[in-house]
Amino acid sequence: MTARIGVITFPGTLDDVDAARAVRQAGAEAVSLWHGDADLKGVDAVIVPGGFSYGDYLRCGAIAKFAPVMDEVIGAAGKGMPVLGICNGFQILCEAGLLPGALTRNEGLHFVCRDQWLRVENNQTAWTTRYETGAEILIPLKSGEGRYVASERKLEELQGEGRIVFTYAGDNPNGSQLDIAGISNETGRIVGLMPHPEHAIEALTGPSDDGLGLFYSAIDSVLASV
Numbered sequence: 001m002t003a004r005i006g007v008i009t010f011p012g013t014l015d016d017v018d019a020a021r022a023v024r025q026a027g028a029e030a031v032s033l034w035h036g037d038a039d040l041k042g043v044d045a046v047i048v049p050g051g052f053s054y055g056d057y058l059r060c061g062a063i064a065k066f067a068p069v070m071d072e073v074i075g076a077a078g079k080g081m082p083v084l085g086i087c088n089g090f091q092i093l094c095e096a097g098l099l100p101g102a103l104t105r106n107e108g109l110h111f112v113c114r115d116q117w118l119r120v121e122n123n124q125t126a127w128t129t130r131y132e133t134g135a136e137i138l139i140p141l142k143s144g145e146g147r148y149v150a151s152e153r154k155l156e157e158l159q160g161e162g163r164i165v166f167t168y169a170g171d172n173p174n175g176s177q178l179d180i181a182g183i184s185n186e187t188g189r190i191v192g193l194m195p196h197p198e199h200a201i202e203a204l205t206g207p208s209d210d211g212l213g214l215f216y217s218a219i220d221s222v223l224a225s226v
């Protein structure tokens with residue numbers, strides 16, 4: 001069986017093509033989903049990719065959460081479908097209430113674009129089983145609103161439940177609380193991260209192929225549950 005992974009395109013999405021390519025490179029079928037779609041075409045997992053959905057008006061992700069396809073994603077996520085939000089996708093998942101907290105303006109108020117080392121803090125999520133906990137991976141970061149914030153209580157909960165999935169290694173690029181680069185929901189099926197694993201799937205075009213592990217992990221998770 002081949003896993004089928006949906007990749008959503010909103011007006012203003014940039015990274016859907018690379019996300020689909022990463023899915024194929026990892027051995028799954030990439031299925032295009034449009035923001036207006038009212039069904040998920042039977043996919044096994046969904047990626048909400050990066051970019052500037054609806055021009056980032058109001059707040060990053062604030063309009064995308066009202067797209068018809070997001071109702072479907074919320075419904076499927078509630079039944080355990082693996083969902084990955086990358087950068088703008090992470091912002092959308094927070095706005096939609098699938099992940100807690102918010103992504104706010106970078107501490108330095110500048111857009112940051114650089115290759116970034118991350119530490120894998122939890123390899124027990126649907127998107128990280130192919131990594132060792134404590135592994136350091138190098139993938140691109142490119143965002144203006146990447147500073148993760150949440151209440152003290154929520155941060156303690158995330159920490160206590162092992163839901164901080166990735167942290168920034170080395171210096172913190174945006175002032176994220178607890179150096180958070182990515183988190184998961186309670187079940188570990190929904191993960192969001194600011195840096196871009198889909199841009200690091202082969203040494204020729206990215207800083208590494210370290211990002212592929214997320215896509216392999218999701219495929220393993222889908223195939224294990226059939």
Ligand SMILES: NC(=O)CC[C@H](N)C(=O)O
Nearest residue numbers: 050051087088143144145
């Ligand atoms: N690369 C992205 O997805 C960018 C996300 C968002 N538009 C920001 O600047 O924070």
